[in-house]
Amino acid sequence: MKESLYRYLVKCSVAELPLEKQLFYNFILDVEYAYEEHAETPDQYFDLLVKRHPYIEAAKHFNLPVEVARDLMLEIEQEIKRAAENRMQKVFFKDYTEQVSVYERSNKQYFFIGI
Numbered sequence: 640m641k642e643s644l645y646r647y648l649v650k651c652s653v654a655e656l657p658l659e660k661q662l663f664y665n666f667i668l669d670v671e672y673a674y675e676e677h678a679e680t681p682d683q684y685f686d687l688l689v690k691r692h693p694y695i696e697a698a699k700h701f702n703l704p705v706e707v708a709r710d711l712m713l714e715i716e717q718e719i720k721r722a723a724e725n726r727m728q729k730v731f732f733k734d735y736t737e738q739v740s741v742y743e744r745s746n747k748q749y750f751f752i753g754i
């Protein structure tokens with residue numbers, strides 16, 4: 640559950656970035672995803688990354704030097720990681736299985752997650 644929660648917190652952190660950073664970050668993720676979809680094997684995916692690295696594609700698209708695009712992406716990733724980890728430290732769980740089982744008989748567990 641922690642991994643899916645962390646992914647959710649990453650999405651929340653991306654949503655709070657300035658629009659320009661969101662667009663840049665999502666552009667690179669979209670390029671990577673397109674390569675994954677296009678490649679039939681891991682080797683083909685790696686070849687696509689080597690031939691047309693997402694930083695190079697982003698640099699062309701946003702009219703930036705490749706080094707600036709790379710540095711910007713690394714900066715954005717660090718910002719997202721920091722924000723998600725800060726939120727993760729504030730998360731708390733409350734088990735409500737007993738309270739819900741009064742109304743519903745099942746083998747499920749119920750938790751409240753506070754962020």
